Amino acid sequence: MPIIAIPALMRNLTDGEERVTITGATLREVIDNLEKRYPGTRAKLCDGDRIRPGIGVYINGVITRIGMHERVDADAELHFLPAISGGLTCGT
Template sequence: MDAAFFLETSIMATVHIPAQLRPMTAGVEHLEIDAANVRQLIESLETRFPGLRERLCDGDRIRAGLQVAIDGALSNKGFAARLAASSDVYFLPAIGGG
């Protein structure tokens, strides 16, 4: 067998940081993160930008008032939402209406 068969593939998702959280990322608007799901993505963000997880999460859930959009579609799977190679991930603040 080809040695390349045994190499793990990376899933490099692009995460877009909401404007209100950019002060915590030194102004970084988006970055690529190797993650297979939203949980891994958030943990990688926390490693890079300490304190960001608590702004995105409430315990083991995405914080109320935030939605996760993956490749243009809102996800209701929370941390378990799977990412594909080249996924675009957005954390969108809820928009109030009335």
């Protein structure tokens, strides 16, 4: 199952767990299943049906630009980090 690295500022919702395994074949499924196990986490990561502006999703160390549709392999590791783009910055 994919492993989610829980951001430090969200660990109060996961009983302090830093890394959890969650089922799901897409980013949406993984986040939805994370929410089922740890209520409140989805709202931290998503704004409606999108990843929050300012958050970058890294799957196996590689940032995804596809968003919630991104496929997630069974052995993938996911990180939610500050979004880093080519340089355009005018915060949200």
